[in-house]
Amino acid sequence: MPHSPEAPTTSTSTSADRLSRLKALRPSRPATAVAGLALLAVAVTTGVQAAGTDTSRVRATGAPSADPDIAQRLAGRGADVAARSQERPALDTAQAAERQAAADTAARVEAERVEAEQAREAERVEAERAEAERAREAEEQAEAERAAAERAASGWVVPTSGYTLTGRFGNSGSRWAHTHTGLDFATRSGTPIKAAAAGKIASAGTAGAFGNRIVITHPDGTQTWYCHQSRFAKTSGSVAAGEVIGYVGTTGNSTGPHLHFEVHPKGGAAVDPNKWLAGKGVAP
Numbered sequence: 001m002p003h004s005p006e007a008p009t010t011s012t013s014t015s016a017d018r019l020s021r022l023k024a025l026r027p028s029r030p031a032t033a034v035a036g037l038a039l040l041a042v043a044v045t046t047g048v049q050a051a052g053t054d055t056s057r058v059r060a061t062g063a064p065s066a067d068p069d070i071a072q073r074l075a076g077r078g079a080d081v082a083a084r085s086q087e088r089p090a091l092d093t094a095q096a097a098e099r100q101a102a103a104d105t106a107a108r109v110e111a112e113r114v115e116a117e118q119a120r121e122a123e124r125v126e127a128e129r130a131e132a133e134r135a136r137e138a139e140e141q142a143e144a145e146r147a148a149a150e151r152a153a154s155g156w157v158v159p160t161s162g163y164t165l166t167g168r169f170g171n172s173g174s175r176w177a178h179t180h181t182g183l184d185f186a187t188r189s190g191t192p193i194k195a196a197a198a199g200k201i202a203s204a205g206t207a208g209a210f211g212n213r214i215v216i217t218h219p220d221g222t223q224t225w226y227c228h229q230s231r232f233a234k235t236s237g238s239v240a241a242g243e244v245i246g247y248v249g250t251t252g253n254s255t256g257p258h259l260h261f262e263v264h265p266k267g268g269a270a271v272d273p274n275k276w277l278a279g280k281g282v283a284p
């Protein structure tokens with residue numbers, strides 16, 4: 001190739017052209033990058049905004065982007081972010097509900113524990129009460145057995161109940177026409193009168209000052225009298241010790257409802273009924 005003066009010029013101009021092209025290109029590179037970033041930002045923003053509304057529209061909106069796949073992926077990521085940001089309050093709510101459920105369970109367990117304790121306490125109190133009741137019943141049973149044993153031993157019982165002794169044997173004064181020959185059990189009218197011992201009813205009827213009277217003859221010949229009765233329960237036949245023969249009244253020569261009770265050993269003269277009964281182990 002012949003040496004040409006233009007050659008270096010050409011060469012220079014070519015270099016200058018290249019340089020100017022490079023210079024022209026250089027600023028364009030960052031500009032392209034910025035434009036690309038802006039596009040991405042638009043895609044992401046659009047994706048995020050769209051995610052909140054309708055996913056299908058994200059693709060349509062992202063379509064104008066240079067790379068539809070990237071836009072779609074970005075949109076998808078945006079949707080994930082949005083979904084996660086929506087999940088957060090849902091998570092908080094779930095945790096709060098869990099904590100509440102745990103608190104409820106603890107409260108229920110505590111309430112059940114207290115209830116069980118109260119039930120145990122009530123059971124303990126009931127057991128003590130039942131035990132006291134059993135003890136009382138046992139004592140009453142023992143007392144009844146003692147009374148039965150005494151009755152069996154002597155065969156005699158106190159002839160009425162709920163009384164006050166108002167007239168003793170041998171009392172004298174204006175209340176009695178003669179010396180008092182019996183023992184007075186003052187008690188409510190209608191209170192049952194019981195045979196003091198087993199025997200046979202010798203008589204039942206009115207007897208002057210004694211009012212309605214029953215006389216019982218016992219196996220050893222002793223006779224007992226039951227006077228001033230309001231009415232009779234039995235007027236003949238055999239009676240057991242404690243059997244009801246009539247009811248307290250105030251018939252005959254009487255100032256108020258009471259049982260006038262007499263004891264006549266062998267059917268003879270009256271003796272002190274208090275002493276007689278005491279001798280049989282059943283002092284009134």
Ligand SMILES: [Zn+2]
Binds near residue numbers: 180182184259260261
């Ligand atoms: Zn009397």
